[in-house]
Amino acid sequence: MNIRRSLIAGNWKMNLNINKAVELINAIAAIMNEIDEVDVLVAPPFTMLPAVRKAIGSSGIFLGAQNMHQDMSGALTGEISGRMLQDVGCTHVILGHSERRGIFQETDEIVNLKVKAALVLGLIPIICIGETLEEREAGKTFEVIKGQLNNSLQNFKADQLMPPSTILAYEPVWAIGTGHTATPEQAQEIHQFIRKWVEDNFNIGTANQIRILYGGSAKPENISGLMAKPDIDGALVGGASLKGDPFINLIRFKK
Ligand code: PEP
Numbered sequence: 001m002n003i004r005r006s007l008i009a010g011n012w013k014m015n016l017n018i019n020k021a022v023e024l025i026n027a028i029a030a031i032m033n034e035i036d037e038v039d040v041l042v043a044p045p046f047t048m049l050p051a052v053r054k055a056i057g058s059s060g061i062f063l064g065a066q067n068m069h070q071d072m073s074g075a076l077t078g079e080i081s082g083r084m085l086q087d088v089g090c091t092h093v094i095l096g097h098s099e100r101r102g103i104f105q106e107t108d109e110i111v112n113l114k115v116k117a118a119l120v121l122g123l124i125p126i127i128c129i130g131e132t133l134e135e136r137e138a139g140k141t142f143e144v145i146k147g148q149l150n151n152s153l154q155n156f157k158a159d160q161l162m163p164p165s166t167i168l169a170y171e172p173v174w175a176i177g178t179g180h181t182a183t184p185e186q187a188q189e190i191h192q193f194i195r196k197w198v199e200d201n202f203n204i205g206t207a208n209q210i211r212i213l214y215g216g217s218a219k220p221e222n223i224s225g226l227m228a229k230p231d232i233d234g235a236l237v238g239g240a241s242l243k244g245d246p247f248i249n250l251i252r253f254k255k
Pocket residue numbers: 011171175176177178179215216217218236237238239240
């Protein structure tokens with residue numbers, strides 16, 4: 001029996017506006033009472049968080065942010081701290097997304113500091129890892145994933161503690177926003193490797209409990225095949241999370 005609840009998480013990136021965001025939440029909230037085995041999370045842009053929190057009400061949708069700074073406060077113009085995210089009702093935060101790593105030069109070391117700060121605050125991190133096409137074609141996928149896990153999760157390793165609520169997201173960079181989804185077999189192979197890494201570096205209990213999401217052109221047409229794999233616990237969804245119908249159909253993947 002799978003002890004892990006499925007999670008479908010929408011990363012809205014730099015899209016929508018407050019009105020559209022509230023409309024989207026209203027559409028998702030309207031079907032939440034039909035869904036009892038799947039957790040649902042949205043990660044809107046910072047400016048929409050208070051309005052989205054209000055629209056979520058008691059529907060049970062989780063609220064996450066797309067990034068945060070590792071410091072609690074200070075002279076850091078343009079940055080947002082984890083405390084500020086909690087102040088507006090976030091329970092989760094996406095860290096180390098490939099767009100942050102690639103466009104904003106976020107290294108594993110920075111991701112590590114952010115993960116640590118999130119943990120200190122009690123925010124649940126959704127930590128993204130994944131290889132580029134060049135790395136995959138060069139046969140370096142496992143090496144890259146292992147390096148990202150070792151370095152981004154260094155603080156967990158140092159403390160020998162990885163809270164089981166931690167969420168990992170395998171997002172092959174070549175699949176993000178490209179329409180080229182990893183096959184369920186390709187994704188399962190890496191998810192299994194990640195879970196084994198958690199078992200080897202922590203313990204089997206943690207490995208069995210943590211959720212590992214797949215991200216990269218997930219959509220209603222391919223979600224069931226992915227979710228049928230034993231180590232795929234859900235999806236981190238970009239493009240298909242921006243409209244009610246595809247996102248709701250992703251949430252309803254069991255039907
Ligand atoms: C993402 O950016 O996390 C993502 C998975 O995007 P998309 O679903 O659009 O590929």
